[in-house]
Amino acid sequence: MNLSTFKKGGVHPPEMKEYADSKSLERLPIPSELIVSMSQHLGAPAKALKAKGEHVEKGEKIAQASSFISADVHSPVSGTIKDVRKVTMANSVVCDAFVIEPDEQQPELFNKRIDYKDLSREKLLEEIKDKGIVGLGGATFPLHVKISIPAGRKVDALVINGVECEPYLTADHRLMLERTKEILEGIMICNRIVDPARTIIGIEENKKDAALALEREIELRSLPIEVCLLRMKYPQGDEKQLIKATIGREIPSGKLPLDVGAVVVNIGTTHAVYEAIAYGKPLYERVVTITGDCIARPCNVIAPIGTKVCDLVSFAGGFSNEPDKLVSGGPMMGFSFYDEDTPIAKGTSGILAIKDRKDYRKSACLNCGRCVAACPIGLVPTRLYSLITNARYDEAMSNHLMDCKECGCCSFSCPAHLDLVQAMKFGKRMGRKK
């Protein structure tokens, strides 16, 4: 079978999915304390609706979107707000958060099916906004903004992102296998809102079982959805690469998927949409893969947002080895962090505890061009690196520094072990300042 992929650049990191890809979804017991951040999405932090000492219900809105690009936050449990304080998230963002102590007894909520057949598109969008749904692939862009199609714009393809190209992570894979029907229903809801000419699910070939399960169900119910199996290549899960791989279009620099007639929604997000619309359940929990060579019992858990990493790790049997690194997200783009009390947020797809290679030695840049060949965007990372390290930020900006999405392909392939991504992040910050 001739599978498609994107053409330019990309790398093949080791998959490392074997730790958790056969582990069924489990539900985490309610932890003794949750830390729910008010900034779990791209855009402005939400505004607190509750104060210290107040009692909140499970699923109750505790913070409200503060601007157009922002999202509501809900309480994952019934409990008491013990404190409202600053917290450092895994990505080093410091923001306000509720510290919630759950009640002994948790109510059974959101288990009654809602008939949404007659709801209009506008009403559906409103529901999605009200349930605080953001993209669960990692970028956490508020979904209601992403799938509101401006009048006059036509969407050719709704692309569902089931690629999960980051090594180690298996959350989306397990969802596709175990919640096949739910996901398809979620996709059809998005389909109704977006009204695209085609709906395509993109899945990499290491998840063939998931693709088959989806295909079987699609056929059974004769849904207008195509499953597109893709050849392995990182970073295929990025919107730009996924759209290129599935429908062959390239998003120009600074443009959005909508500009080439496409909308991309992540698999996990479609599941959240299903739960929100069919059961009225806000986004207050998500699937997190807890994995890595230092985790005793790697697993995929459904955990309340705000669960502390230490609770997740002890659920996964604790550390089998003392890890060198804790990472939130995948190993290519995830954030390493230090504090085990760091809470997870809506965008946390995985927690990794891994050993680090320490036997490498840095050398000077050899000008070998491996980073250039690996860059999926067509940048010259070695050139940008030398511009940034020489404080020539303006020149770096005019060499398309802002097109860099920090996917890590350049650093991954650099034989001199240069911190290319770090330089890009720094360069962007310095470039923006001016």
Place this chain on the structure above:
Amino acid sequence: MRTVTTSPHLHSGADTQRIMLCVVIALVPSCAWGVFVFGLRALAVLGVSLGCAVLTEYLLGLVSKENTLWDLSAVVTGLLVGMNMPPAVPLYIPAIASIFAIAVVKWTFGGLGANWANPAMAGRVFVFFSFTSQMSTFSAPRTLKAAEVVSQASPLSLVKTIASSGQSVGLSSIEILSQQGVATSSIAQKVQAATGISAYNVDAFLGNIPGCIGEVSKLLLILGGVYLLVRKVITWHIPVAFIGTFSILTWMFGGIPLGLGLFHGEVLANVLRGGLILGAFFMATDMVTSPVTHKGMVVFGCGCGAFTFLFRTFGSLPEATSVAILLMNIVTPTIDRYMKPRLFGEAAKGGANS
């Protein structure tokens, strides 16, 4: 101890030392052949150039307080310098070449990664112009039975001398060599009888010709080049563009100095002589001094091929590869400036894909 770093938290395992080690491994068979056909004298030359390169790197490392011996780049430079020496060269010449390569060409510009010219290549050119006669006196390989000939010219310079004297108008270079009574090996004669390929070309391919220690066996050099391609140390762009451009130009115009006219150049004979193969696979592909994009590498390779052809065919020097590569080293930054990869989402220009 837990560490916090920026992403990515995985690495491909590519490593400067490993790259250099691959190059050394790829060069060893050709060196071994040189020692076999030219004797222990060749080993001494290789040893001196290698030793001087490594020692210079070490001493300069003491001065600048950084140890860079581990990256093995000095070993590669030393080996390449030795391979570019005639077997009977006085030993101070490879020593000067190696010291010049490391100290002047590499370290004055800031060490590995900062030099604008390939150190080994520049070292060779430096001593070639300083000691021209010692650098152009070659000994006969032991596989040629013409034992009475102790030293002789390389086929390349022999043909050039005869052709420029005007005694051979209308003869191909193969005919000139046979007219001059240049010996061939018995294996090559058998191959010629069986396949019709000239014994001179077979000998040049196998390494039974007078020449520099490491550049005579094209067979082993090509094997080494293929090894580098398989290990993904180099890409095909530079060698293919280099040899391809050279071949096409040689076929079109290479016959002119011999009085053979247009489209009568001897491609095979010219590709197999001199340092072209060594240059195309091991010298031009030096990462530090070649462009970073694939498009740029093709341009660079074409330039190397065209200049090698021009110098060899119409220049006064017998050997041209090293000077051609040096010239292209100079324009590498310019190539990098203009040959940028196509930005994702930009319409393709001219269809070239990087």
